[in-house]
Amino acid sequence: MKEFPDAPLIRYRTVANTEVLVCNSLNSHKELLQTKCYSFRKPDWWLHTVGEMTGRGILSMEGEEHHAARRSLAGAFSLGNVRKLEPVVRTKAKDIGLVFDRAIAANKSGKCGIIDCTDTFSKLTLDIIGVSMLGIDLANITSTTFGGHGNDSGEKNRMTDGETEDYTFHHAYNENREFLFATNWISSTLIQIIRSRRRQVAEAMSAGKYVRSESCDVPTYLIEESMPGGLAEGITEKDFVGHLLQLMAAGHETSANVLSWGLYIMANRQDIQSKLRDEITALVAQVPEPTYTEIDRLQYLDHFIKESLRVFSSATTLHRKSIEDLTIEGIPIPKGALFDIAPSMTLLNPLIWGNDADEIKPSRWEHLTEEQSSPYAFEAFSNGPRICLGRLFAYMELKIILFEIIRNYRFLSVVKPFTVENPSLTLRPRGLEVRFEKVA
Incomplete structure (x- = not known):
C-alpha cells in the first residue's frame, strides 16, 4: 500500500x-463491502x-440466509x-480495579503494579460477554486467583524466536484432543443454557408473568424472536x-485487543494520557458518577x-471469493477470484490520512x-450489509x-x-505488560 497508495x-x-x-x-x-457484497462469499x-472453532453462525452465512440472520439478531444490538x-x-469496569489493586499490592513497594494487558482485558470482556450474551456472570475478574499479571493460566508458549522447545507429536496430539473436548464442552453448555432459558420463558408466559421488554441478553431475545411470527x-x-x-468470539477478543493497544499508547504517550485524564477529571468534578450519556460526550476520549x-x-x-464474473473499479474479475479486505489499507493510507498516517494523533x-x-x-467495524452488529455495544464498553x-x-x-x-484473525498483542500506579 505504501508503494502503490493510489x-x-x-x-x-x-x-x-x-x-x-x-x-x-x-x-x-x-x-466489495456494499454495492456488490453478495457477489462474494467466504472462501x-x-x-x-x-467452523472448527465456532460452528456455523451469522459470520459464516451468505446471501439471503445471512440477511435473515441479521434481521433476527439486530434488535438485540439496537441502541435501546x-x-x-x-x-x-459499569459494574465490570469497576471490578477491573480489583485486579489493578491486587497487582499493586503484590509489588513489595506497594506503589505500582504490572498487568498483562491482553490476559487482563480478555477476562474482563469475557465477563461482560457472559452477562450480555448469555445472561450468566462468569466472574473471571472477581476471582481471587486472577492477579492480572502473566500469561493465560496453564498456557505455555512453546515457540521462542521461531524454535520449538521440546515440542513433540505427543504434545500436539494432546493439545488437539483438548481443543476438541473444549469446543464440544462449550457447545454442550450453550445448548443447556438455551434449553433452560426456553423453559423459563415458557413457564413465565404460561403464568402470565413474562415481560418481554425486560429481556436484554441474546439467548432470551432470540428465543422471543423464534416464537411464531418472530x-x-x-x-x-x-x-x-x-x-x-461466533458473537462471543468476535465480541470479547476484539474489545480486549483495543483496550490493550489503548494502554500501550498511553504508556508511551504521556501527553495523550494527560489530556484524557484532564477531560475525565473535569467531568467527574461536575458529576461524580456520570452516566454513559455523559461519558459519550467526552470528545477527546471519543477521538x-x-x-x-x-x-x-x-x-x-x-x-472473500467471487461467486460470479464481475468488475471492480472497472477491472474484470472472474468467478472464483480471491480477495483480501484489510482495513489497514485505507486506515493507514497516506493519500487519505496524510504523511503522518502511522502516528497516533487523536486531534486529527x-x-x-x-x-x-x-x-x-x-x-x-467493517461496512455494508456485514458491518459489525455489536459496534454500538463495543463503543459503550470501551x-x-x-x-x-x-x-x-x-x-x-x-x-x-x-x-x-x-x-491470528485479529491484531492481538502477546506479552504486552504495562506498569502503572494509582492516581492520587
Missing part, C-alpha cells in the same frame, strides 16, 4: 502460488477453519437494548449455538478510541477531510472501561518487548 487493487501470491487481490482504494472497498478454507446493558458494563421463527438449535459462539482503532485495527483481514478527528469522512476510510481506569490509574511504561500473535 492503486485500486494490489495483487500478491500466497500458498501454492495462489493469486489474491487486495482492495486498496475507497471505491474498491465500497464495491472454503476460512469456513473450515472458523444496548443501553439496558449499561449497568453490566424474525427467528424456525431457527435450529445448531444455528442458535453457532450465532452465540482517542477512534484513533486507536484506526492505527491498531483489531480486524486484520476479511477474506476534529477536522476530517471529505475522504477521511468516508465510511470506507474507517473500517474498524468508553466506560477506559473512563474508569484512566480516572483511577496512571500508566507509566511498557515493561518489556512483546510480540503480535501470528497467525
Whole structure:
C-alpha cells in the first residue's frame, strides 16, 4: 500500500502460488463491502477453519440466509437494548480495579503494579460477554486467583524466536484432543443454557408473568424472536449455538485487543494520557458518577478510541471469493477470484490520512477531510450489509472501561518487548505488560 497508495487493487501470491487481490482504494472497498457484497462469499478454507472453532453462525452465512440472520439478531444490538446493558458494563469496569489493586499490592513497594494487558482485558470482556450474551456472570475478574499479571493460566508458549522447545507429536496430539473436548464442552453448555432459558420463558408466559421488554441478553431475545411470527421463527438449535459462539468470539477478543493497544499508547504517550485524564477529571468534578450519556460526550476520549482503532485495527483481514464474473473499479474479475479486505489499507493510507498516517494523533478527528469522512476510510467495524452488529455495544464498553481506569490509574511504561500473535484473525498483542500506579 505504501508503494502503490493510489492503486485500486494490489495483487500478491500466497500458498501454492495462489493469486489474491487486495482492495486498496475507497471505491474498491465500497464495491466489495456494499454495492456488490453478495457477489462474494467466504472462501472454503476460512469456513473450515472458523467452523472448527465456532460452528456455523451469522459470520459464516451468505446471501439471503445471512440477511435473515441479521434481521433476527439486530434488535438485540439496537441502541435501546444496548443501553439496558449499561449497568453490566459499569459494574465490570469497576471490578477491573480489583485486579489493578491486587497487582499493586503484590509489588513489595506497594506503589505500582504490572498487568498483562491482553490476559487482563480478555477476562474482563469475557465477563461482560457472559452477562450480555448469555445472561450468566462468569466472574473471571472477581476471582481471587486472577492477579492480572502473566500469561493465560496453564498456557505455555512453546515457540521462542521461531524454535520449538521440546515440542513433540505427543504434545500436539494432546493439545488437539483438548481443543476438541473444549469446543464440544462449550457447545454442550450453550445448548443447556438455551434449553433452560426456553423453559423459563415458557413457564413465565404460561403464568402470565413474562415481560418481554425486560429481556436484554441474546439467548432470551432470540428465543422471543423464534416464537411464531418472530424474525427467528424456525431457527435450529445448531444455528442458535453457532450465532452465540461466533458473537462471543468476535465480541470479547476484539474489545480486549483495543483496550490493550489503548494502554500501550498511553504508556508511551504521556501527553495523550494527560489530556484524557484532564477531560475525565473535569467531568467527574461536575458529576461524580456520570452516566454513559455523559461519558459519550467526552470528545477527546471519543477521538482517542477512534484513533486507536484506526492505527491498531483489531480486524486484520476479511477474506472473500467471487461467486460470479464481475468488475471492480472497472477491472474484470472472474468467478472464483480471491480477495483480501484489510482495513489497514485505507486506515493507514497516506493519500487519505496524510504523511503522518502511522502516528497516533487523536486531534486529527476534529477536522476530517471529505475522504477521511468516508465510511470506507474507517473500517474498524467493517461496512455494508456485514458491518459489525455489536459496534454500538463495543463503543459503550470501551468508553466506560477506559473512563474508569484512566480516572483511577496512571500508566507509566511498557515493561518489556512483546510480540503480535501470528497467525491470528485479529491484531492481538502477546506479552504486552504495562506498569502503572494509582492516581492520587
